[in-house]
Amino acid sequence: MKAAVVHGKNDIRIEEVPRPSAAQGEIVIKVRACGICATDVKTLLGQGLPKKLPAILGHEVAGEIAEIGQGVQGFTVGQRVALYPIAVCGECPYCRRNRHNLCLKEFGLGHGIDGGFAEYVRVPAQIINIGGVVPLPTGLSFEEAAMAEPLSCCLAAAHTGPVGPGYTVAIVGAGPMGLLHTKVARQAGARVIVADLLDERLHLARHMGANLCVNTSREDFVPAIHRLTDGQGADLVIASLGIPEVMQQCLPAVKNGGTFNIFGGPPAGQTMTFDPRWVHYSEIKITGTFASTPLDFHRALSLIARGNVIVKDLISHRFTFDNFLEAVEKVKNREMVRGVLII
Template sequence: MKAAVVHGKGDIRIEEYPTPAAGDGEVVVRTRVSGICATDIKTLLGQGLPKDLPTILGHEVVGEISEIGRGVEGLRIGDRVAVYPIAVCGNCYFCKRGRHNLCEHEFGLAHGIDGGFAEYVRLPKEIVNIGGVVKIPDSLSFEKAVLAEPLSCVYASLKTCKVEPGSVVVILGAGPMGLMHLKMAKWAGARVISVDLRDDRLKTAKNMGAEVCLNASAVDHIDEIRKITGGRGAETVIASLGIPGVIEQNLKLTRNGGTFNIFGGPPAGQTISVDPRWLHYGEINLTGTFAASPVQFTACLDLIARNEMAVEDLISDRFGLDNFLDAVERAKNQTMIRGIVVF
């Protein structure tokens, strides 16, 4: 099969690669669409590069089942499916409490096993057994369905922050994930303030429903948000980017009793300073969210299928495997909203 194969930092090649086969309890999916995530780009740049190379990245995958291993029930060859990408044990402390993304033995697509930037992808029994291969209704396109995975991560953040109708949500960063946070917060009935350094991204956020858009390089966005909120700050602040300095600078945007959520993955080894008196007397909830559970993944797929969440405007660019390197460059240079690879 043809695949985008990572050989090292900044070294990705379009080449022939062994086609996977389904073992007992496993499923092989013929990839139809794979989403390009910021995590993939950070990995290519050397952040968290897997030790076992070569490998295939890509954890946002939809397609058709092409092979089923012995013992798999409820699925058929030809089924249109979306893939929950985390392989979990199902038996550890966290799995038993429905927090599969924190599984003590987790691995997954592009994280221990080959991912979806390939014509075929093998799904281990740990994904199949937890219902991680979810059927897509015929009425739902693959292009829309592939956004269920990143949207479910945003949905998990929304649940952690307990966003309520009428509350003010500040979203730091109007990139692809920041725009998904915007859509999800609007769906929950919140008033959204988007903050970024680029006017083009803020224009997109405005078109998607942000009540206020602030360019932090042009205005004192902290002062502006305090004015908008009567000096109290926002009920929820979401850092959709993982820059420690930006996180630390914007903690003060959170009102007493509010929540600050670190959503974007920060680099290893960096720290932020937090005033413990502010945490204590302000009863601030400082949280992080990572990935989502299978239940949240399925819920978001259903949201898209029922047209409760418009996602088609998030897809700005489409690529094939043959020009996948162009996609990587555009993602690195932040010149697209969301790119997908269509097979």
């Protein structure tokens, strides 16, 4: 089978690799669509390469069941499904509290096992057993289903602060995840302010529901947020980009009693500073969001299937193995919104 195989920093090749087989308790999926996440590209740039190389990345997967291992019940060959990408132990304190994304032994597609940038992907029992293989409703396309994973991450972030009617959510960064945050907050009824350096990204944010936009190449973020909120600040600020320096500059945009969510994954070893008196006396919550839970994933897929959150307009480019390396360059250069590998 064909696969996009990572051999090291900036070294990815389309190769023929053996097709996986389903051992006991496992399923093999014929991949039909796999979203191309900026995290995958950051990995290629050396920000956390897999411990074991070569490796196959890709964790936003939808496809058809091709093979079912002994002991797996409730599925049929040919069934259309989407995959929650995190495999967990099911026994640690986090798993027992349904915080599966924080499992002490977690691994998953693209980190620990081969991911979805391939014609077939093997799904271990640790994903199947937590409901991570989710049947697709009739009429839902594979490429839309592949957007359930990133949407689920945005739903997880929305849980960290007040998102709903009467609240203001400020989103720093109008990349694909910032646009998904916009959709989530608007679907919940919140007022949404989106900030970015690029007018074309802000145009997309307006199209996708942002109430107000701020171009931070022309206006500083914090004064703009205070101007647009009668001097109070936002109830929830989501830093959708992983740049600690920018995050620190944006902290004062949070209102008293509000929440600052670090969503974008920052590079290792960098730090932020803040005044603990401000956090204490203003009752500021500073939190982070990593990935999502299976419950978030199921909810995301349902929102897409029901049309409550539209994701088709996020998919700006479609690729095959023949031009997949072009996709990597476009993500690096911010030349597309969201790309999907179609197989």
